[in-house]
Amino acid sequence: MQNLFKKIYQFISNKNRLKIEILQWIAIALFGFCLSLAINFLSPILAQSSPSSLIQQGVQLLQQGRAEAALEVWQQAEVIYRKNNDRIGEIRSKVNQAQALTSLGFYRRSCDTVLQAFGKNLQCDRLTENDLKNVLPRFNTSNTNLNFQGLQSLGNGLRVLGKLALSRKVLEASFPLVNYQNIEGQLLLNLGNTILSQAQGIANFRLRGKAERQAIIQGLSDYEKAVTVSDEELIKIQATINHLSLLLELNRQWQKNYGDNWLQPYVQFQIDTLPQIIQILNKINPSPNSIQATIKLAEILIDFEK
Incomplete structure (x- = not known):
């Protein structure tokens, strides 16, 4: 009888041990599955x-x-x-x-x-030419584009x-x-915009010398070259519209004060380019910049009519 009980006990013990081992394997498998699932689920979040x-x-x-x-x-x-x-x-x-x-x-x-960002704790509104001499060498990281x-x-x-x-x-x-055409277009656009701001600042009095005229010619040329060298539609749009704005501003001043027609070559650029730019504006996907450009062009044309 005792032997029988021992056999039963051993049988039960072995069976329980087997169950425990099975449960352990199931637990390990579930843990591995859950870990894999978690990694797949979390990896995009971690990447973000x-x-x-x-x-x-x-x-x-x-x-x-x-x-x-x-x-x-x-x-x-x-x-x-x-x-x-x-x-x-x-x-x-x-x-x-x-x-x-x-x-x-x-x-x-x-x-x-x-x-x-480039290591100068200065304020732009107080920046001087002497400060700028110390600032510009700071833009020398190993990343040229940056x-x-x-x-x-x-x-x-x-x-x-x-x-x-x-x-x-x-x-x-x-x-x-500058290492490729599109960023050259961006630079020329920005330079033209600075010259446009200078022209708007001096538009209320007579432009006396060749230096002012040469600066304005440079601004118009920068815009035209930006349109030529860049493949980016938005740069072409902005450069053409700002070119028109500068041209009309100067035309008012020079026609009024000098009566000559030296701006005619730059008018021809608008005749050749503006229709294409309007077509691009009509097709391009709307964005804050393209909408702003469209509004600016409309304002220029309304002002021109007046």
Whole structure:
């Protein structure tokens, strides 16, 4: 009898042990499955949290006109880059933040952000020519495109703040960094915009010398070359429309004060180019920049009729 009980006990024990082993294997299998599922589920989220993905996410948000959201994303990227001691990434995130701040109308903050990105704790509205001599050598990271974009943001910021001479010097310092046609078009557009701002500032009095005329010719030429060299539709649109704005502003002044017709070659550029630009505007996918360009063209044409 005792032997029988022992056999039964052994049988039960072996069976329980088998069940335990089976349960252990099931638990291990379930754990592996859950871990695999978690990795597959979380990997896109983790990827979105990487600073490079945040940079791209911010670019998309800015293109959609969501500048405030883009700014927040780029600020998050900056924090991560700083923790990782990635100086280039930190600068890139700050330069991008400057673009978002410009879109939001915070021009002074935008300009100051660029200066801080490249290691100068200065303020744009107090920047002098002597300061600029110390600032420009700072745009010398190993990333040439980042140096270029930083100078563009700084030059544009100085223009909006009314520091037009400094804006022009900063933008002209970008020429050695040009490595392909589209960014040359961007640079020429920005230079033309600075000269347009100068022309609007002096439009209320007679232009006396050859220097002023030469500067204006340079601005018109910059716009025309931007249209020629760039493949980006938006650069072509903005350059053509701003060329027209500068042309009409100057035509009023010179026809009134001098009566000559030296602007005629630049009028021909508009005759040849503006119809194509209007066609592009009608076809291009709407974006904040294209809508702004359309409004500006309408305002110019209304003003011209008046």
